[in-house]
Amino acid sequence: MDYGPSERPAGATPLPTAIKILVAGGFGVGKTTMVGAVSETRPLRTEEVLTESGVGIDDLSGVEGKSTTTVAMDFGRITISDDLVLYLFGTPGQDRFWFVWDELALGAIGAVVLADTRRLADCFPSIDYFEGRGTPFVVAVNCFEGAKQYRLDEVQAALNLDPGVPVLLCDARRRESSKEVLITLLEHAMKTRDARRAMD
Amino acid sequence: MTVQGEPAEHQWVDDHAGPVVRPYAVTRGRARPVTGTFDLISLVTATRADVGAEIGLGPEHVAIVGLCQRMQSVAEIAAHLDLPVGTIRVLLGDLVARNLVQVREPRTSAGLPDNSVFEAVINGLRAL
Numbered sequence: 245m246d247y248g249p250s251e252r253p254a255g256a257t258p259l260p261t262a263i264k265i266l267v268a269g270g271f272g273v274g275k276t277t278m279v280g281a282v283s284e285t286r287p288l289r290t291e292e293v294l295t296e297s298g299v300g301i302d303d304l305s306g307v308e309g310k311s312t313t314t315v316a317m318d319f320g321r322i323t324i325s326d327d328l329v330l331y332l333f334g335t336p337g338q339d340r341f342w343f344v345w346d347e348l349a350l351g352a353i354g355a356v357v358l359a360d361t362r363r364l365a366d367c368f369p370s371i372d373y374f375e376g377r378g379t380p381f382v383v384a385v386n387c388f389e390g391a392k393q394y395r396l397d398e399v400q401a402a403l404n405l406d407p408g409v410p411v412l413l414c415d416a417r418r419r420e421s422s423k424e425v426l427i428t429l430l431e432h433a434m435k436t437r438d439a440r441r442a443m444d
Numbered sequence: 445m446t447v448q449g450e451p452a453e454h455q456w457v458d459d460h461a462g463p464v465v466r467p468y469a470v471t472r473g474r475a476r477p478v479t480g481t482f483d484l485i486s487l488v489t490a491t492r493a494d495v496g497a498e499i500g501l502g503p504e505h506v507a508i509v510g511l512c513q514r515m516q517s518v519a520e521i522a523a524h525l526d527l528p529v530g531t532i533r534v535l536l537g538d539l540v541a542r543n544l545v546q547v548r549e550p551r552t553s554a555g556l557p558d559n560s561v562f563e564a565v566i567n568g569l570r571a572l
Contacts, residue, residue, distance in 0.1 A: 260487050260515060260548055261550070261551050261561060262485040262486070262487050262517060262548075262550045262551070263485075263550065263551065263561065263565065264484075264485050264550070282569075282572070288519070288520060288523035288524075289523055290484070290519045290520075290522040290523045290529055291522070291528045291529065292528060292529050292530065293467070293528045293530055314528070317519075319519055319523075321517070321520065322568070322569070322572070324564060324565055324568030324569075325564065325568065328561065328564055328565065328568070329485075329487070329515070329517070330565055330568075330569075331484075331485050331517060331519070333484070333519075347484070348484070350483075350552075351483065351485075351550055351551075351552040353552075353562075419572070423569050423570075423572060426569055427566050427569050427570065430562050430565055430566050430569075431562075431566065433562065434559050434562040434563075437559070437562075438559075
């Protein structure tokens with residue numbers, strides 16, 4: 245198979261395209277669960293060996309020492325068609341891995357911020373991060389059994405979200421529910437993109 | 445790593461102990477690929493059905509070519525070979541330099557000409 249430049253005449257074989265969506269949120273909120281619920285295989289795990297300074301992602305690969313740290317990321321694949329593949333990446337849960345987030349967020353078409361109403365503050369850093377970068381995102385409240393149910397407008401107010409940011413309830417263990425979250429995100433990302441183009 | 449033909453109790457180390465060969469040994473000490481940047485979702489496809497014993501290629505190179513008979517992302521290759529992404533990038537650089545794999549960089553949202561990719565993904569998800 246030959247890969248050519250992007251500008252091909254219409255009607256030519258479509259080029260394979262990979263896009264990615266991030267799944268963020270606090271520790272234990274269900275990121276890997278959601279990735280696994282919609283992916284075609286069980287979540288895969290990949291590791292980056294990084295320097296603490298974050299200068300160059302693959303510096304000192306594999307070298308054991310104080311100056312390196314290993315960050316694991318869980319991810320999954322959804323093959324939409326022969327030439328279109330969607331990857332879902334769970335973001336590493338600790339704030340000190342922001343430099344990994346930068347690599348992950350580069351080129352991402354959007355993000356799902358998973359929230360747990362019992363620990364709502366855990367998703368603040370994710371929301372701040374995506375707002376700061378201008379990455380389109382939705383907030384999905386993972387409904388844990390036994391957790392008090394809040395109305396969506398209460399969650400929206402508690403998170404001080406822009407009114408345009410979709411907030412929805414979900415069950416990250418369920419495929420249909422997780423699919424709905426992703427579809428909501430894609431629709432939101434499409435609207436955001438159209439609005440930005442209109443301003444240009 | 446398991447030793448072939450030995451009863452399990454005589455094996456001195458099992459998979460849980462981690463790799464016997466250090467990642468930097470796999471890359472022969474190199475931290476950076478000779479060519480390319482390799483995003484986590486860059487798509488890699490082998491250009492040949494298999495590679496024989498070529499000078500300078502290790503078993504990991506051969507494994508990547510085998511794996512990439514079906515298009516794989518850099519992240520998937522790393523996960524399947526159980527090696528850090530940085531190590532895989534170095535190995536992929538070698539393979540690109542020898543024309544054994546082709547790499548397609550991912551499209552960003554800004555790089556998409558219209559909404560057709562978004563729509564295709566939405567429809568694809570609905571059909572799952």
